[in-house]
Structure formats: C-alpha cells, structure tokens
Amino acid sequence: MKWLIGSIILIVVVLIAASVDFFIGRYVHEKKTRHSSYPVRNGHLQLITSGPDLFSNYFDDLYKAESSIHxxxxxxxxxxxxxxxxxxxxDQARKGIKVRLLLDWFGSREVSKKLIKKARSAGVEVTFCHRPRLPFFFxxxxxxxxxxxxxxxxxIGYVGGFNVGKEYIDLDPVLSPWRDYHLRIKGEGIFDLQSEFxxxxxxxxxNSHLEDHSLFPPLEKGPMPHRFFPTRGIDAEEEILRLINQAEKxxxxxxxxxxxxxxxxxxxMQAIQRGISVSILVPNKSDHPIVKEASLHYLRKLLGAGGTVYQYEDGFFHAKVILIDGRICDIGTANFDYRSFKLNYEINCFIYNQDFIEETERIVQEDINLSSxxxxEDLADPPFSFRLKGWAGMLLKSFL
Structure with a gap:
C-alpha cells in the first residue's frame, strides 16, 4: 500500500511539474518571440496535390540547382x-552547390545516422532544430x-503539406492515396521564404547568413499577389480569426x-449565425491515435449550429487549406488545431489571385466529391471506446 501511495504521489508531482514547466515556458516564449510580417508580393504559384507529381517537379528543380539549396x-x-x-x-553538394538541410528533431528522429554522416562528409550541412532544452524542458x-x-x-520555392517518406508518394497501403496541397513558387515572395529559412x-x-547577398538574387514580379505568414506558436489564432470575421458568404x-x-x-459558430456557409473537410482515415475522436467534439458543435462537415474517403486527406468568399485562399503547413496555432513553427501563404483561387475551388470540389x-445523427451515439478516446483527446488536445 505504501508503494502504491508513493507511486501516486510521484505521478502527481511529475504532472504538476510538467504543467508548470509547460505554461511558464509558453508564457516566456510568447514574450520574447519575434513577430515576422511580410507585405503582399507578386509571383507565379502552382498548386500540386499528388505526391508523385510534386516530387517529380521537386527533384528536377533540385538537380537543376546552380548555387544553393536550402x-x-x-x-x-x-x-x-x-x-x-x-x-x-x-550529389549536388559534391558538385559544389551549397546545400543546407534543417530537420525537426522530433519529426525526423528516424533518419539514419549513417545517412546523415554520409551527407555531411559530402558537404551537406545537416542540422536538427527544436531539440528539448532547459530551463523549460517539457x-x-x-x-x-x-x-x-x-x-x-x-x-524557386516550395511550401505546403508534403514531407519526405514513402506514404507521401502513395506507397503506404493503409494511407494511400495521400492527398495534400503543396505550392511551387517563383517571384518576389522567395525573398521572404529565404529570410524565414x-x-x-x-x-x-x-550562424547567420542573412547578410549573404548571393542568397537574395533579383526577383521578377509575377501575376499572382500573395503574402507569406510565418508563425512561431503565436499570432496564428488571431490572424485566422480575422479571416473568419471578414467572411461575408x-x-x-x-x-x-x-x-x-x-x-x-x-x-x-458566430459566422454560421450570421448566415455564412461554413464547410469543413477532414479525413475519415486517421494517421494518429485519438486525434479523429477528439475532433468529433468540435465537428458535432458545428453540425448542430448548421455547419457542413465532409469526411474524405479516397485515401488520407492531409491538405491545409482555407477559402474565404472566393477572394482569399490560405495554403501552407498549419493544421486547424491547437498544436499548429499555439506551439509549432508554421508558415502559410495567403493568395489573392482570382484564377488561382478558382482553380483551388475546383480541386476542393473534387475532394468533396470523394467525401461523405x-x-x-452520425455523431450522436458513438461506441463507448470511441467516446473514451474522445475524452482522452480532449484532455490532451494541446499536445495532439
């Protein structure tokens, strides 16, 4: 019995210490984190939604590089x-091209050390970011x-939802086909993308390379106005709320x-009450435990208020896209969740070009056509196991 009481006390102390660490750490981070703000730029943007198509273009561009790859x-x-x-x-580093590869410590933890060593030996600068650190370890x-x-x-720039792995090129039997949205960009906005990197x-x-003028060549304007919006666990919630509040239709x-x-x-909810059509598209399949179950609490509320919810059925839907009134399109790396809004470093692109938006709306409609x-009533009485996962997800929503 003493052992049990001692174990419980230890667990409680650890949980309290982790909570204090987390909330004070986030407070300090919010106070000292710099805000990035970029103007509207003009360029060429191409939306790619298939992994094989994306990486065919991407690898071709990498092979054609002449001076630097970041x-x-x-x-x-x-x-x-x-x-x-x-x-x-x-291969490119061995040709004398400056190659810098930055990987998230947690997300890319599976990368082979042997492969990293080989890359560094060839001249690729490989660095991991966001390693846990004191004083706010948790x-x-x-x-x-x-x-x-x-x-x-x-x-030339790329930004969007695709990562690097076999599932992203439809070689995972469970999650294939993988549906995602990624941008290939040329024009003025590359200056901002380079700065953020x-x-x-x-x-x-x-090491700072922001003063290296060779990394910032002259850039031509293009026909598509857009603006990069980078976040570091702050600002995103307020910016997206502004978009929602601006919606008219x-x-x-x-x-x-x-x-x-x-x-x-x-x-x-307030947008729905104003008579605005609100539609959400999420995957039916899930690639993370309890995330889908946790989302049902919010989807149920929106459905009850008069919103529309679709579940994508043709593989796994991983795209991050927001469309407002057919006049603003947001595509980038941020999911519509606590982690992306309040913890992660993310970068999105707000696009204001009518032709691009119409093309995106057409693609979105294709995805809706492949959804239920x-x-x-569908969410009214889920099985107990489903509810249990949902409760766990709600308790852990800040970390999912």
Whole structure:
C-alpha cells in the first residue's frame, strides 16, 4: 500500500511539474518571440496535390540547382524514398552547390545516422532544430518546426503539406492515396521564404547568413499577389480569426486534424449565425491515435449550429487549406488545431489571385466529391471506446 501511495504521489508531482514547466515556458516564449510580417508580393504559384507529381517537379528543380539549396522538413523518414532524397542532396553538394538541410528533431528522429554522416562528409550541412532544452524542458519537448520549405538558388520555392517518406508518394497501403496541397513558387515572395529559412537556420546553429547577398538574387514580379505568414506558436489564432470575421458568404476549411482553440470555434459558430456557409473537410482515415475522436467534439458543435462537415474517403486527406468568399485562399503547413496555432513553427501563404483561387475551388470540389457528408445523427451515439478516446483527446488536445 505504501508503494502504491508513493507511486501516486510521484505521478502527481511529475504532472504538476510538467504543467508548470509547460505554461511558464509558453508564457516566456510568447514574450520574447519575434513577430515576422511580410507585405503582399507578386509571383507565379502552382498548386500540386499528388505526391508523385510534386516530387517529380521537386527533384528536377533540385538537380537543376546552380548555387544553393536550402531545405527544411518536419518529417524525413528512414526508407528508400528518403534515401533517394538524401542522395540528390549529396550529389549536388559534391558538385559544389551549397546545400543546407534543417530537420525537426522530433519529426525526423528516424533518419539514419549513417545517412546523415554520409551527407555531411559530402558537404551537406545537416542540422536538427527544436531539440528539448532547459530551463523549460517539457515545453520545448512539445514544440516542433512543422514547416516544409525549400528554396533553390534563391529563385524557386516550395511550401505546403508534403514531407519526405514513402506514404507521401502513395506507397503506404493503409494511407494511400495521400492527398495534400503543396505550392511551387517563383517571384518576389522567395525573398521572404529565404529570410524565414535563414532565421530558422540561425536559431538552430547560431550562424547567420542573412547578410549573404548571393542568397537574395533579383526577383521578377509575377501575376499572382500573395503574402507569406510565418508563425512561431503565436499570432496564428488571431490572424485566422480575422479571416473568419471578414467572411461575408462562405468559409471552407480543409485540414487533417480539426481540434481548434475555443476562440476559433466561437468565431465559426458566430459566422454560421450570421448566415455564412461554413464547410469543413477532414479525413475519415486517421494517421494518429485519438486525434479523429477528439475532433468529433468540435465537428458535432458545428453540425448542430448548421455547419457542413465532409469526411474524405479516397485515401488520407492531409491538405491545409482555407477559402474565404472566393477572394482569399490560405495554403501552407498549419493544421486547424491547437498544436499548429499555439506551439509549432508554421508558415502559410495567403493568395489573392482570382484564377488561382478558382482553380483551388475546383480541386476542393473534387475532394468533396470523394467525401461523405456527415449529419448530427452520425455523431450522436458513438461506441463507448470511441467516446473514451474522445475524452482522452480532449484532455490532451494541446499536445495532439
């Protein structure tokens, strides 16, 4: 009995210490974190939704690089496709191209040490970011750099939802086909994308390259106005709430994980009350335990208020997209959940070009056509095991 009481006391003390660490750590982070703000730029944007199509273009651009390759991924797996990715970077570094690869410590923890050693020996600068650190170990353990960004020669950029691994090119039998949205970008905005990468690189390594003018070549304007919106666990909630409050006719949100902070839930509920059409698209399949179950609490509320919810049935839906009134399109790395809004480093792109938005709306409609429409009745009486996972998800919603 003494052993049991002692164990319970120890667990309670650890939980209290972790909670204090987390909340004080986040408070300190919010106070000292710099805010990035970029103007509207003009360029060329291409939306790619298939992994094989994306990486065909992506690898071709990497092979054509002439001076520099800067890459940041949240996840690089330990599989044959990830080895191919490393091999391309190694080949380019051996040709004299400056290659910098920044990986999230947690998301890319499976990458083989042997492969990293080989890349470094070839001249690739490989660094892991967001390692846990004192004094707020538990808080820093929860933070992720969730960005997926590439800048080639300071002229071509990629940003979006795809990571590097076999599931992203439809080779996972459970999650295939993988549906995601990724942007290939040229034009003025690459200056901002490069700046953000170099700030992340400096934070991880202590080395600044922001004054290296060779990394910022002259850039031509294009026909598509857009604005990059980077976040570091702050600002995102308020910015998305502003978009929701500006809506006059319709709001569409596509996301793999729908566990939003209460401010955004309230904003969507108020939008419905104003007569605005609010539609949510989420996957039916799940790639994480209890996340789907936790999302049902919020989806049930929106359905009850008059919103529309679709579940994607043709594989796994991992895209992050928001459409407002057919005049603003948001595509990037942030999910519609606590982690992306309040913990992760993310970067999204707000796009204002009508042709691009219409094309995105067409693609979204294709995804809706491959989805089932949920009703209040569908979520009214889930099995007890489902409810139990949902309760656990609600308790852990800040960390999912």
């Amino acid at each position: 890459v940041l991924f949240y996840i690089v797996k330990n599989d044959r496709f990830s080895e191919l990715f490393f091999e391309i970077l190694i 808080f820093s353990l929860q933070q992720r750099n969730h960005r997926k960004v590439t800048i080639i020669d300071g002229k 170099l700030m992340d690189w400096e934070q991880a390594t202590g 319709r709001i569409f949100i596509g996301t793999p994980y729908f566990i939003p902070p209460e401010k955004l839930v309230e904003g969507l 429409k949920l009703s209040v």
